[in-house]
Amino acid sequence: MCPESSRNIREVQCASYNNKPFMGRFYEWEPFAEVKGSQKCELNCRAIGYRFYVRQAETVIDGTPCDPNGTAICVAGQCKSIGCDDYLGSDKVIDKCGICGGDNTACKVVSGVFKHTLTNLGYHKIVEIPEGATKINITEMSKSNNYLALRSRSGRSIINGNWAIDRPGRYEGGGTMFTYRRPNEISSTAGESFLADGPTNEVLDVYMIHQQPNPGIHYEYIIPGDNVISPQLLAHRRPGEPLNGQLGMPESTSHEDEDLHRETDILTGQSAGTFPVIQPGRFPSHQPENQVPAMQPPRQNREYNWKQVGKTECTTTCGKGSQYPIFHCVNRITHDEVPEGYCDSSTKPIPEEEACNLFPCPAFWDIGEWSECSKTCGLGMQHRQILCRQIYANRTLTVQQYRCQHLEKPDTTSTCQLKICSEWQIRTEWTSCSVPCGVGQRTRDVKCVSNLGDIVDDEECNMKLRPNDIENCDMGPCAKSWFLTEWSDRCSAECGDGIRTRSVVCMTNHVSSLPLEGCGNNRPSETTPCNNGPCAGKVEWFAGGWTQCSTECGSGTQQREVICVRKTEGNFDVLNPYECSYLEKPPSQQSCYLKPCGSKWFHTEWSTCSKSCEGGFRVREVRCLSDDMAASTQCDPQLKPEEKEPCNTQDCVPEIDENCKDKYYNCNVVVQARLCVYTYYKTACCASCSRVANRQPGFLGRR
Structure with a gap:
């Protein structure tokens, strides 16, 4: 085992310079964490409480981690990675089958999507997870009102069994731990999911509690392939733990030609920015040997032993929790606690889990x-x-x-009640039959109307109850004759020569189109000429081009000029807009959107001033909002509008009422007698009583 200090070996190396002067002064040093690239294996230390750092050594001690959270270590000033086989410089990684240096052929990935259409409500089996499966992922492809469920072949429900919906969390089953997630815990649009690392020790079945159309269930897991050996995963070392179990300390390191890094405002007085590199030359006065003092534990003897001093708190307040005994190193005679280094760590009892709060939680x-x-x-x-x-x-x-x-x-x-049902309404009576004789059709207007009286889509009403809106009608037998419709109302040309049309059909005792000889050769004309007058002098709206968008980003508006003109021979005359009022006017303004703005500062209007004179203040609320009007932290703090400003700084001047005067010369007696509270004296000695009132806080003119 490495000493405890090896976990922060870079800190130990920097701290070894605390008692060595730098530029004639002593500093406390800590690792400078902002170095990158080739500087990762340099010993760059920052002076605690100051804005500069110094390269104390060209290379750190072999075995020092390159990054605080990485596995690569520094060797001879170079950052070397460590493979999963624990060999320095190895590029081996663990494959998806869990084998170091494997080629992903020792296992098989099983995946698919369950898309079957289900009709009956209740539990439906989706997929079977075999014994030995790992990296299990069962996920709804989109959110729905359905639920996933999991049970073992022995019949034990693991998640969402017996028509009870469990809360999101971790559930043990099949020899592994499943994480059950619900849509409100996931930022994506996916629905529920089961996740587990495995391996499973029995066959598990995944079900779906069907309540609405199946959105699709994606499933994936890994099973061992043929001739698979058990993955042999080497124990991972902590960052900075050496290959041979110890970190070597060089006896001495020369610093005469090292580069010193510190911020310019310390030595040059320039403004501080990032951490620049400077080379002031040699500083032999602070070049003692770079020797990190070894941490020597106290001498261990039989005067001290391990003693249980208590227990940890129970992990739960009910329903069976766990706690562990706490052991401290104490003096065997006085039982006073001493640092753990006085006791033999190999004899420290291993805390064993103890059950606590065994009583069940309230139902x-x-x-x-x-x-x-x-x-x-x-x-x-x-x-x-x-x-x-x-x-x-x-x-x-x-x-x-x-x-x-x-x-x-x-x-x-x-x-x-999701909403009030809409109903069918017959809006018109039947039309006349489509033919004067024979069999034709007649129609009526049938609409689906909401409870508010609005016409809505037919799907909003019960289609089985829809009244007929078309039916046949028999007007009796017809003789062979040409049947004509009325001429169309609209001429084919808005101005100048055009035509109007009508339909012509030969009919007998039933609706049918016969050859021309059935009704004779005198077929009526289907077109007739029409003329809406000369085209010159036509009045119409004329729209110009759109202006630029009113904003460079986000939603804005753009305008264009719309005028009423009359076209003449090769020219246009501008008319009063009412000349074109019978025509539909084109829009003169429309919205525009060039690009998103990102986060911007928004503010309310200023509040009223806190005082009407002698200096008050007013405030407003300022918020940083994104394009979708959600709160954001991406605005530039230097551009933040002011939230408070002074106002009404002028002096207060009491208002003088010309109608408020003293009617008697001795009104001072009224004031001294405190008679101003009576209406008569307050009116008769108005000026004197008002002056007394104005001496109180909040007199007229101040707020």
Whole structure:
């Protein structure tokens, strides 16, 4: 074992310079953590309480970690990685099968998606997890009102069994620990999930409690392949733990040509910024040997031994928890506590787990999720499962309901109404038959109307109850004849020559189109000329080009000019807008969005001033918001608007009422007698009484 100080060996190396002067002064040193790249294996130390650092040695002691949380170590000034086989410079890594240096062929990844359409509510088996499976991941592809469930082949429910929905957490089953997550714990759009490292020691079955259409369940696990040997994972060393069990300390290191790093404001007086590198030359006055003092434990003898001084707190307040004894090193005679170094660490008793608070926790009602409403509109019902549960030995058990009789039992059913149902309405009477004789059709307007009277999509109403909106009509037999419709109302040209059209059909005693000879050769014309007048002088709206967006980022607006013009021969005359009022006017403004702004400062309006004179202040609230108006911390603090400012700094001047005067010369007597509280004297000696009132805090003109 390495000494405890080896965990922070870089700190020990920097601290060895605490008693050595630098530039004529003594400092306390700590590792400088902001070095990167080739500097990782230099001994760069920062003066505690100062803004500069110094390269105390070109290389750290062999075996020093390159990074605080990494596994690579420094050897001869170079950062060397350690493979999973614990050999320095090895590039071997653990493959997905858990084998160091493996090629992923010793195991098999089984994955797929369960997409079957389910109809019946309740439990449906999805996938079977075999014995020996590892890296198990069962995840809903999107959120839903369904639930995942897990049980063993022995019939024991592990998660969400017996129509009871368990809370998210960790559950033991099949020889491994499963983590059950719900959608509200996951930032993505995925639904529920089971995760476990494995391996399992029995076959497990995954079910889905079906309540709504299946969104798809992705499953994946790893099983050993043929001729697989058990993975032999080497124990990982702590960062900085050496290969041979000890860290070597060099006897001495020359520092005469080392580079010194510190911030410029210490020696040059320039403004402080990052941590620049400077080379002031040689400093032989602080170049003693770089020898880290060895940590020598106190002498161990039989005067001291280990003594139990208490126990840790119980991990739970009920339902069976655990606690451990606490051992301290004490004087065998006086029983006074001494540092642990006085006792032999090899004889320290190993704390063994002890059960505590064995009594069961009070029973409670475990309330399941509400089912979907039985009706999509109108009054319906919904249900939920209520179970009496009790926690013991870190497991939640279902118990008899009489144990929860001291608690009010929650309702298991409830009425629900997602919305008021829409209904069919017949808005018009039947039209006349489509033909004057023979069999035709007639129609009427049928709409789906909400409870608010709005017309909504037909799907909002019960399609089975929809009244007919079209039916046949028989107008009696027809003779062979040409049947015509009315001419169309609109001319094909807005101005100048155009045509109007109509439909022409030859009909007999039933609706059918016959050859021309059936009604004769005198087929009526289907077109007729029309003219809406000359095109010159036409009045219309004319729209110009859009202006630039009003903002460089985020939502803004842009405008364009829209004018009423009359087209003449090769020219346009601008008219008063009312000349085009009968035409639909194009929009003169529209929204625009160039790019997201990122986080920006927003503020409210200023509050009213706290005082009307002699210097008050007013305030406003300032917030940093992102593009979606959510709170953010990405705004530039230097651009933050002021939240408080002074106001009304002018002197206070009492208001003088010309109608408030003393009617008597001796009003001072009224004031001295404190008669100003009476209406008569307050009016007769108005000026004197007002002056007395103004001497009190809050007189007129101040707030």
